[in-house]
């Protein structure tokens with residue numbers, strides 16, 4: 111469904127013409143979050159394939175410290191949605207997954223093998239688990255998009271982590287990180303590719319370089335983008351995103367360290 115030619119893709123992302131040297135990476139470059147889904151189901155076979163894709167991601171020391179919990183029971187899906195911002199894409203998705211950092215499974219394996227898993231509660235191990243889960247989630251998403259499916263991540267899964275842990279019956283050392291909505295995009299989906307900072311803003315050569323020129327350039331493009339989407343007229347990316355990084359922008363998620371310690375990660 112989202113199969114714009116490379117020329118169009120590049121211009122939508124960066125506002126410039128595509129250089130000749132760029133390989134056409136097809137659906138890998140056309141991602142956009144999809145929030146309106148068709149009612150058609152997505153088979154268990156497809157999901158198993160996507161889980162295998164997620165498991166094919168690299169994983170720190172092969173520890174595989176992530177778990178994805180699908181939430182298909184309507185009552186449980188509603189309960190999750192109620193604590194994750196009540197978003198239409200959560201209720202409308204054919205599948206909803208809660209991706210978790212999982213330090214429980216490797217802890218159980220280590221203990222059963224007579225090893226002492228005393229580092230599992232550290233910030234280092236938690237960070238490894240978060241990276242593992244993110245790599246798995248994104249590979250799942252890329253694979254899904256290659257089939258024409260649409261996805262939307264849900265960071266709001268972290269709004270009420272105690273409730274999420276209760277609803278999903280998470281054991282200690284397992285923390286819900288993000289949700290992932292999946293389904294066939296609705297016929298009339300208006301999901302657009304969103305412009306990004308120019309590649310030079312994120313690809314620095316040899317040493318860190320000043321991002322300011324890229325920010326100004328991007329701000330100007332984003333004013334136009336927001337206006338085209340009927341959002342925040344006159345507001346640029348720095349202003350809009352600046353609000354997201356203020357303390358009010360993270361809403362209920364201010365006590366994450368405390369949450370992690372409660373979940374058993376007592377050295378974080």
Ligand SMILES: Cc1cc2nc3c(=O)[nH]c(=O)nc-3n(C[C@H](O)[C@H](O)[C@H](O)COP(=O)(O)O)c2cc1C
Nearest residue numbers: 141142143197262263264265266267288302303304
């Ligand atoms: C970790 C993470 C959490 C996100 N949480 C939400 C969310 O709760 N609700 C939502 O509508 N979109 C969410 N998004 C989607 C982002 O808003 C979206 O990726 C971003 O605006 C860029 O747009 P694009 O994905 O269409 O390129 C999330 C994305 C990520 C990576």
